Amino acid sequence: MDHCLFNIKGTGCLAPPPPPPSADATIQFSVGLNGVNRRDDTETVQTLLNNASARTGVPKKLLKVDGWVGPLTVGAIHEFQKAQFGSSDGRVDPNQKTIRRLNEISKLTPAKPPAVPAPPVLTPRERAFEVLPLATLWVSLASVHLNILLSSFKFNGGKIADPTAFNTVNTHFHLDREPNKVEANLQELIRLYGLILRTFSDAQTIFLDGPAVANSPFADAPMGGFQLPGTEFHRITFRPGFVNCGPNTRSAMLVHEGAHFVGGINEISHFAMEFPAPDGQPQGKGNVRNYAQLLTKEAMRNASSFAAFAIHAATGTDHRYGAADITK
Ligand SMILES: [Zn+2]
DSSP: OOOOTBOOOOOOOOOOOOOOOOOOOOOSSOETOOOOOOHHHHHHHHHHHHHHHHHOOOSOOOOOOOOOHHHHHHOOOOHHHHHSSSSOOEEEOOOSSSHHHHHHHHOOOOOOOOOOOOOOOOOOHHHHHHHHHHHHHHHHHHHHHHHHHHHHHHHHOOOOOOHHHHHHHHHHOOOGGGGGHHHHHHHHHHHHHHHHHHHHHHHHHEEEOOOTTTTTTSOOOTTGGGGTTSSSSSSSOOOOOTSSSSSHHHHHHHHHHHHHSSSSSSTTTTTEEESSSTTTTEOTTTTTOTTTTTTTHHHHHHHHHHHHHHHHHHHOOOOOSSSSSSTT
């Protein structure tokens, strides 16, 4: 039994092969503070310092490899020596410890940059939950606005006491076009916004992911689904197109879908889009009036009006978030 590892083809035991020649970089003269600072030597040291920077993070900054010794190169030598030896003279001498250590470190594998975790890929439903607090705030403030208006309306014997607050509602629901039904219509709006809040509070059950559908790329709610618990209609689905919409747009869509959902069966649909603001566009079969022209009973069945009023009441501004610029 031959224990010689290098016995090749019966030639006897050979000496192990020599290690590969050292690839150490060398300098002929000193580089750095009070050094000779030859250009090629300086480039060698600058390259080694940059290697050290990539592998250990020290020196902190990469040098320009230009063969010139200035404060940055001397500073980098000091920084490297302090980190490695605890003291520094700012100079690299041929065959001395600094050049040796620089070479040792250059052979290490460069440190990988810290992995930046990829942002989580959220589903449409998760993107809906992101903005649920905002949508809930809007709807809550819409309810507060309507309740205050109704109280003051009753207190003043059926007269509008705060025209500004009334106009905020009127811009979207045109209550002035049914002057004898202002109180009843305010009560109905309060009831519907309250149901939207109840829907939002049950979002864990009601909000679902849905497939992309040609005529409904963002979100969909069966009209009156709220009345049908335990059925396939008792859900609001969010579609792939929803994912890339901005937060205000998504939040407006939550309110819009919420309105479809909480009205009666086939009640709250589309009569006019809120775009382009302020007049909007007629929407749906046979509708000819734009957003500003809708009859009260149409506006109160128009999902877009529910979203736009909630935003107006909550922010004090008639933003028309939704389909106009979906990145907002
Ligand atoms: Zn809709």
